[in-house]
Amino acid sequence: MDNQIHIENYKIQKPESWAGSVDDQQLIEKIRESDFSNKQINEGRDYCYFLDKIYYTSNSESNEYVCMAYTLNEPSNLERASVMDVVVEENEVYHIHRISVLREGVLIDKIPDTKIKVLDSENQSSGGILSSNKKINITIKDLRLYDILILEDSRVKAFTDRDFLRKEFSKYVWVSPDNYWAYGSYQFTFVNEREEPVAYKKVFFRDEQGNVLKPETHHLKKGERFVIREENYINPVDASREIFPFIDFATESNWKDLSNYIAPIYEEIYNKSSLKDFAPKLVEKLDAISNQDEKLQFAIEYVQNNIYYIFNADEMNGHKPQEPSVTYENKQGDCKAKCVLLKVVLDYIGVDSSVVLVNYHTDYYIKYYLPSLLSFNHVVVKINYKGEEYFIDATIRDEFGMIENRGFIYFMHYLEVKRDQELQQRKPFRYPYYCIDEKVEFNAENKTGKLKLTTVYKGNRANAMRRYFKNTNKREVIDSWNNFLFYSLNYSNDRNGMDVRNIFKDASIEIISDDKKLNEFKIEYQATVENPYYVDPQNNRFLMYFDRNVIKASARDFLHKDLPFWHNFDTEKYEINLYTDQKIDTEEKYTVQESTINNPYFDYTSRKKITKNGATVFIDYKPLVNLEIPQEEFETFRAAHHTVADSNFGLGIDIIEPGLMNQLKFSFKKRFK
Structure with missing residues (x-):
């Protein structure tokens, strides 16, 4: 075996006595075919014949032991198994007990075919992060499709004087296994060898109907074990809608x-x-x-x-x-x-x-x-x-x-x-200021539109925008605004595929002021737009400005049985002005539509001012944040966001085309609408 660096971060040795031992013949017997395994393999699912995990804790060390055997029936799994990385912390040693494959009924020791390198872990190695973590790179030669790979290893962390909390207190969170895998046998054991009792709390376990059970708390004295065993097991948790069951183990305290x-x-x-x-x-x-x-x-x-x-x-x-x-x-x-x-x-x-x-x-x-x-x-x-x-x-x-x-x-x-x-x-929080205060002015005259956005950012938004303008190329900043406006003005529906730089001519963006005491960062964007109107397939013209950031898609789309929705939106205020030298429909339903939403979690208003040649909408959004929305109140909360999305997040005006026939057509449409 080719070892490139000294063996200080890993060792090859037998497991500790508390982990038990299994000889080659016992190992082969544990890897047995069954109706359950054949069904999984025939369906193309990767299969784990057995997984035995043990977490051992004492006042001097912690040790995580794993022994498992799983199929390499998928090329992607074969690639991942052939080259593995194990990251160990300071004073943590990776113990390799066994690396073998079962190939056509024959057990083959792969440790002689294993190459190990110890590298500095480069993850998060910049920006003021110092890490003495090491990455152990393990390469196993000549693994083949349809091999069954057997891995037995431990991660041992010895506590030094600097780890005074780890010596005094234990904490470990067991999470139920990944539901991608099917397991012939799954076992987890927690071994307490500390002088102090360890409490454990079972959370988000479910009954046969899928209802979450009340948390249970129990205790382990020194020398006692907690064991979970499952046979022919696939974790039934709905990963996109449910929290995986977990058990929190911690030294008993308050x-x-x-x-x-x-x-x-x-x-x-x-x-x-x-x-x-x-x-x-x-x-x-x-x-x-x-x-x-x-x-x-x-x-x-x-x-x-x-x-x-x-x-x-x-x-x-x-x-x-x-x-x-x-x-x-x-x-x-x-x-x-x-x-x-x-x-x-x-x-x-x-x-x-x-x-x-x-x-x-x-x-x-x-x-x-x-x-x-x-x-x-x-x-x-x-x-x-x-x-x-x-x-x-x-x-x-x-x-x-x-x-x-x-x-x-x-x-x-x-x-x-x-x-x-x-x-x-913490108590819920309501911002004493607007995080975004934006004024939009879009004036269309003849075949040209003049667009100006004046935006004041405050608080987190000011800090973020200050960093963004400092670290981002000016052309990239302008392109970002152009892309946003491409959708806000609805040009994505009548000139899709056009280069936004050819739509927003002479676009510029400037920092107007930066007040470090008020923490206000003010910018101004300007551009000229040829053919400023959105034109629908029937050749009707519109001026439209709908800011989709106002719609909180995360609230509208949220689906989870266990997690409540975390409410963390910013206060926002908008004034959107659309004016034209054309006559507009001053009674169009969505043009004049206003909204008022008052609920325990946010206040939202949109108010309109309509003239014969344009309109203004004033949007005011004030959320109560840093809180979880109770599940029994969430659908009402979601419905309020649907109301915002129902044309209450911007402004659109319909152009009445000049000419007698167009006037008659408009009057006829209004009469029979």
Whole structure:
């Protein structure tokens, strides 16, 4: 076997005694044909003869053991099996116990045909992310279609002094297996060898009718095992509409005890040294700012933009926070380090704040998980200022504005790093400003249209647009707006296939202003359009402007039995003006149609002003966000969005063609409409 690097990240050895052992003959006997296996294979489904997974936890290590045998009947599966990558964390070792194939009834050891390389894992290796993860690349020669591949391996992570949380607390989430595979035998075992009891909670399991069962919580003492066994098994979960059943295993605890465990660790770091001692130049700058609002803005932006974000990918919760003096001196740190420094700065200027633990990616599931500090993978700063709560992510760059004008971070659950805390849930949020405030003017005269869009972005939108204009080629920006307008003006239906640059002549886009205190970013787009009217197949002409961003397709199309809809839309305001030198139908149904929607989750109005040569619509959308829509209320919520989509997201005007015959035709149409 060709080993290119020392064997420090992987080993070839027998499994641990708690995993059991299986000899070659027993292995062959486990790979048996059956009516179930033949049915799956005949249907073209890949088949796993057996899968045995064991998770072992102790106060010194965790170990994930897997033994499985599956078919290589599909070329794509054969390719994936021939070259595999296994990523291991710091202090994690990949143990290979067996690599074999069963070919025409003969068991063949493939370890001699296996080539192993250990590489640095390049995933997320830039942008301030430091990772000591390694990627173990495994190449197996001479695998053949219709082989049965047998893999037996373990991933062992030994806890060092830096992994103090992992030593103290265990957390593991088992998720029911992929429903692509059919399994002759499936078994999962959790082995607790910790001194402390481990609780486990079964969530989103279902009865025979598919109804979700109430969560169950049980406990494992040291030396006890939890086992799930299935025979001739295909996971019945509807992956597009249902959450996979899962079991959360965690060292038995409660949120109050956990907060009392973590708070002293942070308190010790806060009190290591004073800001005046380690950052006199920063203190001098802070003292020079007399306005408290501006001082707070400066403090936040200093930490966000001047301290480089280093994300240690091994385990965010595995290390104590870096001292703020070190973070300031080195001008770099991870999320904990940056947040601790920000809090120390805020303490100095007299602004109440605290560090809080969050997990953006699994925020929905935290309410189902057992209490565990290992459920969080990120920290942010909570600021109480002038009677309002704000959350600041110190790792984000290029964000601006007084605190009330800054972007909003979407998440629901957090644990404050203070003593005697419970898991908290944020209140729903209503923006105090419009994230998008846009005025559209389209004037058609003779055969030419003059188009101007003036847009003010605020909050998250301002930050995003500021970055977009900074990092994107000007021509690409203009093309993006041209493509958007191609659909908004309905040209996609009468000049599809045309180059948008030939439709929107002399298109330009400019930054009009950028207010870093109000966090307002204002731009203006202008273009000339020849033949500005949309012409339908009957040669009727229209001026139309419908902004499809106003339609929330994700709300209209949402379908899920278990997940509630997460409401996170921006406030928006539009004024759309369409004017022409032609006579228009001032009574056309959709031209004059207005709407008013008031429900617990958003207010929406469209108001019209009609003249003989044009019209204006004023659209105002104010959602209540950062909340889940209860399933029993969702269809009413969806119906309201359908109302918006029913021609209430823009404006269209019908042109009355000149000439006596056209006038008679129009009068006749109106009379018998």
